[in-house]
Amino acid sequence: MDNPTTDISTGNATLDAILGGGLTGNRIYLLDGNPGTGKTTLGLQFLLDGASRGEKGLYVSLSETKHELDAIADSHGWSLDEIDIYELVDPAESLDAESQYTMFQPSEVELGETTRRMLDRVESLNPRRVVLDSLSELRLLAQNPLRYRRQILALKQFFVGRDCTAVFLDDKTSPDNDLQLQSIAHGVISLDRMPAEFGDERRRLRVVKFRGRKFVGGWHDYEIERGGVTIYPRIAASYNELPPNEFGKLLSGNESLDRLLGDGIEPGTSTLMLGPAGVGKSSCSTLFAATACGRGERAVVFVFDESKRTLCLRSKGLGMDLTKFEEEGLLEIHQVNPGAVSPGHFAEMVRQAIKPRADGSRVSLVVIDSLNGYLSSMPEERFLQVQMHELLHYLGSCGVSTFLVVAQHGMLGHAMQTPVDASYLADTVILFRYFESAGSIRQAISVVKKRDGGHERSIREFHMSDGQIKVGEPLSNFHGVLAGTPTYTGDKADLIKPRDGDE
Incomplete structure (x- = not known):
């Protein structure tokens, strides 16, 4: 027989971890x-894992x-x-008029009888694993906390x-927050279900206590x-599971853009792309x-705002054939359904996507x-910034570089607002802006932050046309960038010349 204190599986490998x-x-x-939180399902998984070994x-059911x-x-x-499934309450017997008690309170007889029948079944079967569903029935039969606690303590001594x-x-x-069981049990796992105003409801699990064991806390x-x-x-449970990548600096392939970034981006860092829509x-x-x-490295793109097809078509128009890279196994594009993903689910998607092949x-x-x-x-989620910080820390510990795209609300001026301040999370912040010149709307790009090295302090024009992305030379006569209303007052000849037909 195995050592009584040997670790046994819950039937769920992730919960075991x-x-x-x-x-x-x-x-x-x-x-x-x-x-509806899945207690019965987890209980059955626990017993089925034992059966496979x-x-x-024994599943003792007082309610189902x-x-x-x-x-x-x-x-x-x-x-x-x-x-072995044992139904403690026989519906036919409970409805029999002769089984109704008249001289004594039903609870005085039923609690003892229920317990006796359950213990007799355990003694006759001698199981290694037992699930009791549920204690609310015993609580109702006990009627007072003292009697209930004594009954649970007796069950604990019997099973152990x-x-x-x-x-x-x-x-x-x-109706009350009953902590009687939590003080008696060796470990407590709590399940929760939160309805959402839109989309799928969210279920979450927390280990409340586990005596003598270090576990991963939180939801x-x-x-x-x-x-x-x-x-x-939680992604924190996976820290240091992968050794850091040994890739070199990330380059865009655009000489002007790479020079703006100080000859590329260091591996394992996060970069924030910030600016208005489009x-x-x-x-x-x-x-x-x-x-x-193109260098033979693997990349993963998670798309929330557009379809995978739209991303591929738009990129192909700029000279980037994403479909080709997908077919070669170098690129993965995951289209995320906004109404069906929780923070934990998304973090797990990222974790699985970066696993080595x-x-x-x-x-x-x-x-x-x-x-x-x-x-x-x-x-409705709180602390999403903290969860994002955990995700970025995990990716950084694996040597994976992360690009975060944030669209500011509004187009120009002080009306522009950022829905989430992620600038303090990112190692590099690239700022995009629209600016006006001679009646034309143009785009500008600048690097306002880079923790891991030097970068240009200049502002360059950013242009997408002719099937490619172009970054112009530094523009010196530029004012109002940080205010959100950049104005170019220099020589128009310094700007990127538009192709025929462009404004």
């Missing part, structure tokens, strides 16, 4: 959450019938044939003494899918990705286009 290796054997655990499992449990298992493609690991489910139907997003519960752990931020970030692919190839660059779409997809 969050717990620091799984559950400590021969202990009792509390899994609580409101109805040849361990006997065997038929309902079979239906849940069938929805996930599981079979419960290897698990039998070399059995038990998971108690609680649906939080008590972890998860979803209930066919096959069980899919957990998206000024060229996305095209410039895509240029860095396409150039990296079987041939050892690594991703050198990730583009997130844009943070506006990321924020809009999760308008």
Whole structure:
């Protein structure tokens, strides 16, 4: 027989990692959450994992019938044939008039009878894993906190003494915040479900306590899918899982733009593309990705605001054939559905996308286009900037460079506003602006921040035409850039000459 304190799996590999290796054997655990959060699904996964290892499992149900449990298992493609399911409440018996008590309070008889029947079943089966669903029924039968606590303590001593690991489910139907169980259980896992005003509701999981074990704290997003519960752990749990890349400086392939940036961008850093809509931020970030692919490096683009098809067509018009790089396996484009992604899910998408392939190839660059779409997809989320900081720190620790696109609201002047201040997160900030010259609207680009080296302090014209991106020479007679209303007062001959037909 295995050591009673040997770690055992919860049946969910990600949850095992969050717990620091799984559950400590021969202990009792509390899994609580409101109805619909997936407690039963996780409980069944725990028992099914034991069955796959040849361990006997017992599911004690005080609220759901065997038929309902079979239906849940069938929805996930599981079979419960290897698990003993014991229904403690017989509906036919409970409705029988002769079974109703008249001389004693029903709870005085039913609590003892319910407990006795459950313990008899455990003794006869001698399981290694037990799930009790749910404690709210025992709480109602006990009627007072003292009696309830004593009953749970008695159950704890019974299970621990039998070399059995038990998971108690609680649906939080008590009107008070009952901490009785949390103080008794060896570990507590809490499930939560938050409805959204638009889009899919968000489910999240938190390890409240685990005695004698270091675990990954905080909330972890998860979803209930066919096959069980899919957990998206905080990206902090994955720090240092990959050694840093050994790529050199990132170059755009445009000599003037690279010179503006001080001969490229250091690997593992983050770059913020900031400016109004349509000024060229996305095209410039895509240029860095396409150039990296042209050098044989891998790149990943996450698109929130436009379709993958539109991105490929727009880029092809500027001389960047993204479809070709995709076919060669050098580029991945992920179109993110704004209404169906939680912060944890998105972080997990990024983490999976940068994993090394079987041939050892690594991703050198990730583009997130844009943070506006990321924020809009999760308008009710708090602390998104902190979550983004965790993501950037993780990518940096892996040596992956990140380009963040942020579209400012408004087009010109003081009316322009930034939906999220991510400038302090980024190592490099590239500012795009519109400016007026001789009745024409033109675009300007400048680097206002670069932590890891020197850069030009000049302002250059930025132009997209003739199937390419052009960056002009430094423009000296320029005023009002930071105010949002740049005005060029120099010689028009210094500007990029438009092609025939352009204004």
